[in-house]
Amino acid sequence: MAMAGVLAAGLAGCGSDDTGGRSAGSATTAPEEKVSTGAELVAGLAAVKALAAGVPSLEGGEADRAVAALYTRWFRVEGTVRATDRDLYLDMEDQLAAIKGGVDDGDGDRVTAAAAELATVIDSYFAAHGATTGTTVAAGKRTPVAVALTDYRVTPEAASISSGVTTFDVTNRATQVHEMVVVRTDLPPADLPVDHDGNVDEKGSGVEFIDEVEDVKPGTSTQLSVDLPTGSYILLCNLPGHFKLGMYRQLEVTASAGR
Numbered sequence: 001m002a003m004a005g006v007l008a009a010g011l012a013g014c015g016s017d018d019t020g021g022r023s024a025g026s027a028t029t030a031p032e033e034k035v036s037t038g039a040e041l042v043a044g045l046a047a048v049k050a051l052a053a054g055v056p057s058l059e060g061g062e063a064d065r066a067v068a069a070l071y072t073r074w075f076r077v078e079g080t081v082r083a084t085d086r087d088l089y090l091d092m093e094d095q096l097a098a099i100k101g102g103v104d105d106g107d108g109d110r111v112t113a114a115a116a117e118l119a120t121v122i123d124s125y126f127a128a129h130g131a132t133t134g135t136t137v138a139a140g141k142r143t144p145v146a147v148a149l150t151d152y153r154v155t156p157e158a159a160s161i162s163s164g165v166t167t168f169d170v171t172n173r174a175t176q177v178h179e180m181v182v183v184r185t186d187l188p189p190a191d192l193p194v195d196h197d198g199n200v201d202e203k204g205s206g207v208e209f210i211d212e213v214e215d216v217k218p219g220t221s222t223q224l225s226v227d228l229p230t231g232s233y234i235l236l237c238n239l240p241g242h243f244k245l246g247m248y249r250q251l252e253v254t255a256s257a258g259r
Ligand SMILES: [Cu+2]
Pocket: 177, 178, 179, 237, 238, 239, 242, 247
């Protein structure tokens, strides 16, 4: 369970009922939707950059709504950005926070500077990973890894996969909602940090949160694309009590020929 959705809901709640034409580009999809292809990531970051560039010329409620739209768009790509390049992800988060803070404080100079810096960071991201995100699409070629969610098991089709951009095709075969969280860790499942209810602390010591798909409804499938370096991972469902009931599976990511 991530904070992003909660934040998104909170932001969507401020501002008025009408988001106006300015944010129409972000209105077609639910905020919770995850990016699943390189093309969507490229389009999403380009939209974030364009929305940010528009904020400095707005005031009052208009600016608030533009910031909400900006975050809505960002939440759809941030997981993939984070999984690909944590440093640039953190830079983007900082600049987005500065834009929002500047709007909240009526500090136009701060908004302008942060929007410009955000554009620079996004350009850096494209420069560093453009080829990768591009191949992700072309490489729809690389077969997705099927993962079945049942009560209370996570069952990937393989215990070991090769490194690189991987798409998980997650199918919920149970009669209740589940989720799939991907963490990188050298700990065995029994040693993962947990809270007093036995649910995994996804930000705990020895655990690197990679990404997740939440709220996978019974009988539905959803895809999650992540760039996985070589290492040991655990796929788990962290809905209350599900991990404790055994809803996890280790996954080894091994060096692939091309990398
Ligand atoms: Cu579950």
